[in-house]
Amino acid sequence: MAINDAVDWALDLGGGTRVALVQAGTFRSDAGALFGPVPRLLWDRLVTDEIDHEHRLLQALNCLLVETPAGRVLVETGIGERITDKVRAMRVVKGDSIVPALTGAGFAPDSVDVVAMSHLHFDHAGGLLLADGRRAFPRATIVAQRAEWEIALGTNPRLIASYDQPELVLAREWGAEGAADGERELLPGVSVVPTGGHSAGHQAVIVRGARGVLGFFGDLCMRPWAANPRWVSAFDDFPLASILVKDSLFARASDEGWTVVLSHEARHPIGRLLRERDRYRYEAS
Numbered sequence: 702m703a704i705n706d707a708v709d710w711a712l713d714l715g716g717g718t719r720v721a722l723v724q725a726g727t728f729r730s731d732a733g734a735l736f737g738p739v740p741r742l743l744w745d746r747l748v749t750d751e752i753d754h755e756h757r758l759l760q761a762l763n764c765l766l767v768e769t770p771a772g773r774v775l776v777e778t779g780i781g782e783r784i785t786d787k788v789r790a791m792r793v794v795k796g797d798s799i800v801p802a803l804t805g806a807g808f809a810p811d812s813v814d815v816v817a818m819s820h821l822h823f824d825h826a827g828g829l830l831l832a833d834g835r836r837a838f839p840r841a842t843i844v845a846q847r848a849e850w851e852i853a854l855g856t857n858p859r860l861i862a863s864y865d866q867p868e869l870v871l872a873r874e875w876g877a878e879g880a881a882d883g884e885r886e887l888l889p890g891v892s893v894v895p896t897g898g899h900s901a902g903h904q905a906v907i908v909r910g911a912r913g914v915l916g917f918f919g920d921l922c923m924r925p926w927a928a929n930p931r932w933v934s935a936f937d938d939f940p941l942a943s944i945l946v947k948d949s950l951f952a953r954a955s956d957e958g959w960t961v962v963l964s965h966e967a968r969h970p971i972g973r974l975l976r977e978r979d980r981y982r983y984e985a986s
């Protein structure tokens with residue numbers, strides 16, 4: 702089935718390339734950690750209507766389905782179905798996970814050719830496997846950076862904290878088949894570009910059509926305020942790298958008028974980046 706009204710949002714980039722947003726539920730994360738080095742005085746008013754009694758923000762699990770004449774790419778898989786009830790309650794996970802969300806929008810999981818992962822943290826890679834441990838996208842190649850797999854399955858206690866290692870071990874062989882070393886074109890017009898910053902092997906996904914370009918910067922651009930390159934979350938393992946790479950990516954996105962999709966924004970996930978003095982501003986569509 703083609704992209705249709707059942708998806709949360711869709712854009713025709715021309716030349717047979719269309720992108721749809723499919724939200725795979727929501728969870729909650731500590732507000733202070735999401736704002737990292739930014740003082741609460743500066744961010745408090747941005748989140749007054751979504752912060753809960755435990756001081757957490759609502760984080761959507763935004764995934765993209767990219768349809769091209771050469772095949773289908775799913776970007777991100779959300780938290781998935783394999784978490785325990787305890788974790789589900791702790792992280793306040795709600796809504797459909799990726800497979801029912803895709804199926805509900807009319808897309809068969811076995812129609813996905815490539816799964817592109819910005820990185821492998823639990824809230825992005827959890828949907829690779831079904832509840833019973835089978836591959837959720839049986840025909841697909843997983844494309845994450847090889848450096849990301851190495852960090853995720855490594856031993857550094859700080860760097861592995863946001864990965865669900867036992868789960869990634871189950872997907873390791875599948876992931877090794879498609880692991881990327883640097884920039885790669887997945888299908889004509891759909892590329893991954895290594896960024897680092899948020900995690901060592903983090904990558905952006907860029908979709909080019911005849912009429913425009915769409916940029917998905919993963920967790921380098923989770924929410925509208927991330928448009929300021931200096932506003933990096935405490936979950937960024939290499940914050941100085943995040944600041945530099947955000948500045949260069951956001952310059953291209955604003956100068957070339959790219960459509961930008963935010964990775965964890967629930968209400969206004971689609972927009973553009975505009976230059977503002979020495980930084981950028983996110984303007985929702």
Ligand SMILES: [Zn+2]
Pocket residue numbers: 822824825920964965
């Ligand atoms: Zn995330």
